[in-house]
Amino acid sequence: MIWQIVGFGAAFLTMFGFLPQVIKIYKTKSVGDISILALFQFVIGILLWLLYGLHLRNAVIILANSVTLAILIVGVTLYFRYRKKK
Template sequence: MPPGTLPLPLNTMTLTDLIGTLAAILTTVSFLPQALHTFRTKDVKGISLGMYSAFTVGVALWLVYGLLLNAWPVVIANCVTLALASAILVMKLRYR
């Protein structure tokens, strides 16, 4: 280490990590009200099968992308979102 510099703690989060983590949290949490409403009411008539199918595949691809990059905020957020989206998609197919 050059003279006059301080060592950074190993757990220091970069600004990029912070932005990615906040984005992951906000987008996942914003999905929860729709998921909870659908679970409670089993009302899926307002949900487009095509849109939810494409959305679920897209989330799965984001999960793979995050795994390939070892981007854990992306991985964790998309695991949660994929589980919720898949459950809603199954409900759409079952209750239509």
């Protein structure tokens, strides 16, 4: 029971881990210190996790990585929007 909570907490926190960063970018419209290489590396990595989850037919891997990928795509979109404004 306690370990289910630990596992669920781990999945929940990391799944939404980029959300505060994306909210900060949205609010400040500033991305100068953000590493787009890190964002791209996560996009490709999470995409591979998603494919792997689909292969394993593991609902938890599919769901968690779909959420993270969606948040990352918003982040990358905002990055290019606000980088252009300089």
